[in-house]
Amino acid sequence: MLAGMTLLTVVSCSNPWDDHSANSDENIEQTLGDRLTNDSQTTEFGKLLEETGYDRILSGSKTYTVWPPTNEALASVPQEALSDMKSKKLFVQNHITLTAFSSVSEQDTVTVQMLSNKYLEFKNGAVIFDANVITTDQYASNGLYHVIDKALVPQQNVWEYLKSNAGNKMSSYLLSLDEFNIYQSDSTAKVRAKSEPGLYADSLSNSYLKNVLNLNNEKNKYTFFLLEDDGYDAEVEKLKPYLIKSNEDSTTTYTSYFTARDYVFHKAIARENLPDTLESRFGVKVPIDTDNIVEEVHLSNGVVYVMSTLDVPLETRLLTTQIEGEDPEGFSHGDKRGNTYYREKEDLNGILFYDIMVQNHGEPEFAIYYNTRDLYSTTYEVYWRAINDIQENTFEQRLRFGGTFDLEGEVVDPIATLDYTDVGPDVYDEIFIGEFTLEESGDLDLISLIAANTGSNGDNTLTLDYLKLVPVIK
Amino acid sequence: MFKILQLTGLFCILLIGSAGSNLYAQNVSDSTSINSQSNKGIEVKGLIKSAKTSEGISGINISVKDFSAAISEDDGNFSINVPHLNVLLTVSGEGYQTKVFPLNNRESGIEICLFEENYSQFYQTATLPGKEQLQYTTPNAVKVTNLEEDQWGNPVNQSIAPFLQGRMAGLNSVRNSGVPGAGAYLTIRGFNSLYATNKPLIVVDGMVYDEEDYGSGILQYNSSSPLSMIDVKDIEDITVLKDGSSLYGTKGGNGVIIITTTRPVELSTKIDFTMYGGINEDPQQLPLLNAAQHRIYLSQLLATRGDSQEQIANMPWMNDSRLGESFYQYHNNTDWQDQVFKSSTNQNYYLKVRGGDDIAKFGLSVGYLNSEGVIGDSGLKRYNTRLNAALRLSEKLLVNTNLSFIYNEENQYNQGLAYKTSPMYLALTKSPFTHTNAINSSGQVSPNLSDVDIFNIGNPIAIIENGIGINKNYRFSGNLNFKYSFSDSFTANLIGGLTYNKERERFFIPDFGIADITLPTAIANNRSGSETQRYYSLFTDAYLNYSKSSLDYKHNFDVRLGLRTQTNESESDLGLGFNSATDDFTTVGSGSNLLRIVGGAIGEWKWINGYLSAEYNYLNKYYLTLNSAYDGSSRFGEKIGFSGLGSLSGAWLLSSEDFMKDASNIDLFKLRASIGVSGNDDIGNYTAQQLYVSQNLLGLQGLVRDNIGNPELKWEDVIKYNLGIDIALFNERLNATFDVYQNKTTDMITYASTNSISGFDYVVSNSGSMITHGYDFGVNGRLLNTADISFDLGVNIARYKNEIRSIPDDRILTEFGGATYITQEGQDANLFYGHQAKGVYSTTAEADAAGLLRRMENGSLMPFGGGDIIFEDLNGDKIIDENDRKVIGNPNPDFTGSFSAKFSYKRLSISGLFNFSVGNDLYNGVRRNLEQMSGYENQSYAVKNRWVAEGQQTSIPKATWGDPLGNASFSSRWIEDGSYLRLKTLVVSYDVDVDLNHIKYMKLYASGNNLFTLTDYLGYDPEFSATSSIFGQGADLGLMPQFMTIQLGLRLGL
Known part of the structure; x- marks a missing residue:
């Protein structure tokens, strides 16, 4: 009985998993690196892999697809593409990609990012870049390879x-x-x-x-x-x-x-x-x-x-600059947020516009500040679209270009200050306001939209859909 | 109504009791004739021999019941007077098995061989309802196991139900899991019901022992088994009634297991002290992908999800630069199974004291058991005590008491389908390149555990270290058994007992390290729960017993009339809490008030069972037994009255016939036949009634109808036929029993689907039927039999085959753990039903040529490609959908059974028990998770052979994110042959020759449990049972496997 039990113990050591996970397929036991160096079609490429150390990378624990050129194809690669170690590495990298790309795909063209960081197109599983695939879908434990008839020499960008x-x-x-x-x-x-x-x-x-x-x-x-x-x-x-x-x-x-x-x-x-x-x-x-x-x-x-x-x-070449009213950089008085409206409205034609309106703020010469970049050294024609659609009366506002703040916070030395211009009720048109000239090209950090010089509400309202600065050719 | 019933019952008892006293008066003259030991009768002479030495034995008691007695002389010769030449001589002596010997018309030259105790099962005493009966004389298929021999070497982690596995043909025991204290799925002769229980009735010391788990299982896939609370060493014997169980009326349909605990019979004080200690081996690991292989797998899988090469390359685990932030976090090689499983220890101390005097005898036992599991802190601690006493209050009145109290403390973890919280599942699926502990960017390992990883897979160690899963439970079970003897032949008995069982379960799953779950209204991070279960039962059994032989001792009668009642209450209350402030607050009360869930269940049911048993035999050759029962139950529908059930069984002892008297090699040849109807009352406490349940609709509470009540709902009938042969040959060196049987269930409970207009899904009714037939075979032989050496071999084989005869709908499809089962007329119940897989398409061209499409959930069709599974298109419509499913496996075994061997040499004995199961199919849900290749989970080692390129020949399909084509859907891929042969126990014992005053004996035991399993099954363990329903047997959900234990034990007799 003891002998019988010993026998059974021995038999029991044969794990059923051995059968289940057994594999007659040699390919799946080898890594890509091993397979490429052993494949008679790609021995030269295999040597290059060993030389550059990429045989170890292709034996690693990531999935790769390789398009190895045949020995003949590799022989016809221009010398300069393999002149030093750096270019050899780049060359090898240009044949390898992460993850598996089968010759059969739902898309006819697949864009593949090679390890060289170049993107090549793999078409119908038969052509990559300008090379034809000779042998498809050779697999290994960590990916697959397709042998090609022409080396993929890396290109400049x-x-x-x-x-x-x-x-x-x-x-x-x-x-x-x-x-x-x-x-x-x-x-x-x-x-x-x-x-x-x-x-x-x-x-x-x-x-x-x-x-x-x-x-x-x-x-x-x-x-x-x-x-x-x-x-x-x-x-x-x-x-x-x-x-x-x-x-x-x-x-x-x-x-x-x-x-x-x-x-x-x-x-x-x-x-x-x-x-x-x-x-x-x-x-x-x-x-x-x-x-x-x-x-x-x-x-x-x-x-x-x-x-x-x-x-x-x-x-x-010369571009018109447009400044949106609803994108101000600042205000002369910081406490008027309750009077400031960023509006989303329709004009008379039902077309949507976004603008800004500051109303009932009680401050004479209340100003909204804007800025803009990359102006040319030339004269600009100034247009605006300012919409007064909720007040019955006409009010006025004006523009000032340039200038800096002094210690009192007043703007001094402006480049140009345009005259007050009426903003009549329900005018939706773009209106020419005036001109100013820049001597030097560059950014204009301060453009002020200034309200009427009165504290009486209704007359000191500001509104602006956009400003348009059109350069004049000299 | 039941009050009235009980009153009538009591009245009946009184009435019959008074009738009995009249009978007693008539019997006086008879008893004097017996007492006179008259020299009437015929003198017979014979020789008592030891079977081992073939020498005569002296001092052996030979008797004829109620007639005469004698003692063998020095050379073993005896002579005794007998009333006629067909009597049975009862032969008993210290150290030998008491046996009966039919004279069979011989007057002299009788040779009776005696074997050691517990040798032949035919001379074992079956504890039948209300009395004890030699198996030799019973006409039913009864099997007795005396535990004296095996209980002391029993492995610590093996409770009764697993202990019984393989010891009785026809009793199939499938251990639920390897969790310490786990019970077993017990069935006798297959199954008889679809929706009601298939568990046999369990009777302990005359009282019905409730074996239900009333909890909702908040510790997932763990269940409680009250039966496992009884210490194997407290049990004297176990009797299994396979037929003739009608005496238990509507509870006997699945057979009966009768357990008798310590009998207080000793007059001298005997003390047994035992101690055991052992180790539990961690289970053999499943082979998985290692870190490198898993990364290759993932990098392929994510490409199929549509991730770009760059996204894949930028995954933190793809970064191979040590400078990277998370290089060290994802460049490990952790063997998670090794981290989770560990070897552990077990120990058991047990003291049993028996003794007393003529008036009071007692048996007291106390025990402590600590059985650790193989995961973390899991394990079972048990404290148990039992007091059995027999008191002789007067000449006529005897009182037996059996009191036991058992307290268990179990630490458990979620298992099975608890994908986020089962340490075993996480150990299999967590990526091997992650680490148990947090690691910073420079590679320093923190003592803190790592949190949920980038794949949203939790850390199993976090559950093991910071999770809580406790089940504390106790059971008090006690009864008083009064026996009043009006005369030697007429007795009245009353058993009254109660059982109180309480169980408290509590769990906590921490936030840290464990993936969150989604509730209907919130994300839950940490989770807690607690549940209390209570079971209370009051049991009474009152009966009158009258047994008598005719004046010429040729006709023997035994009549019994009784009434049993049982009142039961059960309750369970549970609370679940979520999102407590930190992982330090582990109780339900500290969870979020908004998310707390409370619930519970109550049950109340009553049973009354009037019964009559009449036995008759003529010349100890022809036996006839009639059993009948008359049951009432609160579970029956209101239009259903009492059930009348019964059975008739007969036996013919051919070996006692004249024509066999010279067939000296045939010691026993008995034919048995029985027919009977038993019932199964597990139809639901309230199913027959119309119920209302509360329902919340948009914040409004209301009551809605819950079911369609069925006022005609009744028990299931099980009609049992049994034919059997008992045979003993060659001086009882070979003993065999063979039974064929058929159980037909009628009025079987079914859930018929209803018209949706009714608002209900189904209606429960008695409208099905099925048939189970098969055979049991048991043989034991003594191959070597000398004074010093004995060698026994035994084989048990059982087979059952099931067939559905009628069910209301065409077929029943059930789901369990990812497997689909079909039950339909003309076939076995509960067959695996799914697609047939026939390999893997080697190329896309091959798949295109086959042209098969898969129906998606949104109804669209998707073609199979290279590397997908070739599913069989049964209806030829080129579309693989649910109409292409077929029966792909049968979880029922062709055969189950065991081999046992016992070898004794002088004081040394070695016994081994192999059990086996042949031809059962299993659904390997664990392997399905490990080979479905659709997510981040780590996979089995076989996945390295997966299809990766056109033209590749393999059996493992390709990895695709989400598995749109259902390569891993339930199919024949996951059905495996579950046949196994297991060396279940091997016990070596040595009886040390001690010569000390205080120590009577000392025995040493070395036991091994689950030493090896021979199987082709690819899971941890081919034996498991995740549910008590038949719909779900054979589905491997990843429960704790049974593990190997090796223990050493010492038993001292003081």
Whole structure:
């Protein structure tokens, strides 16, 4: 009996889980790293993995998909793509992605973020970027791989292209914005970019990348027009009178910025799809003449068109500034919140508008303060839309541009003070108020909307839907 | 009405009592003839031998009941006068099993072999209602187990119900779980009812012993088992009535288990002291993914959720830079099962004193038991005491008392489907790369525990250390048994007893470390609850007994007439609290006033049972027993009167016939047959009545009708047929019993669905029927039998097969723990019902070719793809939906049974009990959670073989977030063969030869429990029962597995 029980004990040690979890499939026992180095089609790529240390990463505990090139494909890769360890690593990274991508997918095109941070398109499970998949869906314990017939050499992005083209005047200017701050806030952003490398660091490191578009971003696609030096200079010169600063250097720098900021657009637009006019993100309409394209460069995050000239007329270049009445910066008296109404109303045509109205505040010359940025050094025509829809009587109000506060809190040295203008009941039109001229371009920190000089309520009401400052071409 | 009944009952007793005294007067002449020990009759001669040594034994008592007696001489020879040559000689002697021997027309040359005590079951005394009867003479399927032999080596954590497992063919015991103090799902010969209980009636010392748990189970998936409170060492014997239980009327339908505790019979003082100590092994772990494998799994799974590569890469657990804020939090390799399970200890001290004098005899026992669980502080502490006394108040009046008090203190944790609070479930599913303790960004491990992790999975250690789950309960059970003897043949008995049971449960789930739950109006962070249960029962049994033999001792009668009453009250009150201010406030009262929930239940029911039993035998060869009962119950509908139930059984002792007298190898050959009707009154205390319940509608309270009352609701009838053979061969070296039976249930309680216009879902009525048939087989053989060595082998096999004959609706579909069961006419009740899985699509092309679609919950269709499960499309409509389900398994076993072996050499003995179950299917709900691959939970080791790429051949489908195609839905994937063979107990005992004045004997025990289990089942344990309903058997919800214990014990006789 004892012998019998011993036998049973031995038998009992065979755990039923051994059967249940048993696996005749060798592939699933090996890691991607092992499989790639052992696959006869990809031995060379396997060697590269070992050299760069990526065999260990591919043996780790994350799921990866690899598109290894065949040995032949790897042999035809240009030397410079594998010149040093850094480029070898980048090369390898450009074949590996996190998570599993099967050759069968519900979408015909899948955008895949490679470890190189480049985005490649995997189409129908058969093509990735410009390579064809030869062997699909080889699996391992931590992911799968598809063998391809052409190596995926990593490409530059737009910003990297500009960096490598520093001879160009426009690119060298853009690169100089690493140091120079167009706006004051850029400096803190650049400090942050250095101290906190991470999610937004690359977009903060340069005033152009921060304020216009982040050309370093692989996730988006961009169309960038790079002007050759002559064409670039012509455009800058044209704009200079409107961006006069205290000295010539500043004038040139800012003019260059306001010129270059209108030459980049979201999405990669193929040459054949280029429209005759593109609108920049600042609202400037840029006429495109494809005849002026000198070179077309396809990059990982978009396309760069090198242009001989790209002439943007001043009429479209100079932008009208609109200031919304309901976005004030401050008030002359801080205790009138009870009299201040941020209104959401319909005009006579039933169109919605938002405005501000300050009523029954009892203060003579009560003022609402506004400010605005990036004004040109030119004369501005001033329009407003001020709606007096709840009072029977007409009241008056006026505008004052510029000035600073003295010790008593009075505004002194204004650039211009316009005359009182009547605000009649139920006038919904935009009305011309007057003009003022700026000698220097830049921000205007104080624009005051001033009530009538009376304490009697009903006469000292203020109202404003918006102000419009239209630059006049010199 | 019941008052009146009781009065009439009492009146009847008085009436019959006076009639009895008349009878007594007539009997005087008979008794004198017996007392004279006349030399009338025939002298027979024979030899008493020891079966082991084959030598004659002296000093053995040989008697003929009510007639004569003799003592064997030095060489074992004896002679005795008998009234006729068909009498039974009763042979008894110290150290030997008392047996009866049929003369069978022999006058001389009689050889009677005596075995040691408790050897043959045919000479065991069954404690039948009101009397004791040798199994040899009973015409019913009765099995007796005497516990003397096994009780002292019984493992500490094994109460009676699990103890009985495998010891009696036909009594199936499935232990609820491995939680210390857990009871068992007990059935005799399968089941007889769908909605009423299938538990046999339990009678302890003549009194019905209530085995219900009246609580609502606030400690989830833990239940109380009052039966487990009785100390195995307090029990003398257990008798199981498989048929002929009609005497218990509408409570006997499922058979009866009769337990007799310590009998105070000793005149000299005997003291037994025992102490045990042992270790509980933590259960064998289920193989799971390790930290690295789990991360690979997660990174694949999240992609199927639609997370971008960047989102996945930015998950804190995907960051492999040590500089990262949470690197150390998510780069561990924690074996959570190892953290949660631990080995523990158990101990038990027990003292039993028996003694007394001619007037008063007593048996007193006290015990302390501490049985720790294998998780945290779980465990059971028990303090028990019992006083059984027999008082001879006068020559005629005897009083037996049985008083017991048991106090239990149990620490328990939620188990089963308590996904957020069961430490076992959390141990299986919590990610191995998390840590038990908080870790800061530089990798320093805090002594504080970690909170809920990023996957919203709690920390099992937080429950173990800071959670509370206490069940304190006690039961007083006592009865007085008066026996007045009018004469030797005529007695009156009155048993009066009461049971009082109280249970207090309390739990607290802390906020810290445990995931929140959502209540209808709030999010609950910490949770508390407390519940009190009370059960009170008054029981009486009054009966008259008259037994007589005819003048020539050929006709023997035994008649009994009695009346039982039982009055029961139960109550449970519970409160649940949520969101106390901090985890330091652990009571319900400190929870939010707005969220507190109170509730409870009450029950009150009465039972009265008049019964008559008449037994007759002729020449000790032909036996006939008639039992009948007449029951009333408060549970029956108002149009239902008393039930009349009865049974008739007969036996024929072929071996006592003349033609068998020379068949010397056949010691016993008995044929038995019985037919009877018993009842099952577990139809609900108030189901027959119309009820109103309070309901809240938009803040208005009101009363609404709760049910459709059924004034004709009655008990279920169980019609039982039994045919049996008892056989003893080769000088009783081989003893076997075989029974075939059929139980037909009619008037079975069913829940028929009603027209929705009625406003009710169902109506309860007696409108079903089913049949259960099968056989029990038990054989015991003594293979070696010498003076020093004996070796016994035994086998028990039982089988039942069930078939639904009629139910009101086409079929009944029930859900339990994620499994679906079907019950329909012509099939077994309670079969697993789901989709048939036939592997995994290797490629999307293969799946497209098959063209199967899955019906989503919103009605839309979704195609199966590569890596999805191939479900069988039964109706061929290419859509996999609920119409494609079929029977995929049967939780009922083909066979259950046991092997037992006992080997003795001089003072050493080794006994082992294997029990087995063959052919039962189990639903492995634990594995379903571990292989459904649809969420953050850690998965089983087999999941590493999951489908990941086109063309891969595997049996494990792909991981998809949320499992939209139902790859893990209830299907044949989760149905497993639950057959097992288990070495349930192995006891080695040694009787130390002591030569001391104060110590009479000293025995050493080494016992092992659950030493190994041979099974293909992939769960922790193939034996479990999460519910007392049949709808739910075989569903593995992840209850605490039974674990291995090894203990050493010492028993001293003082």
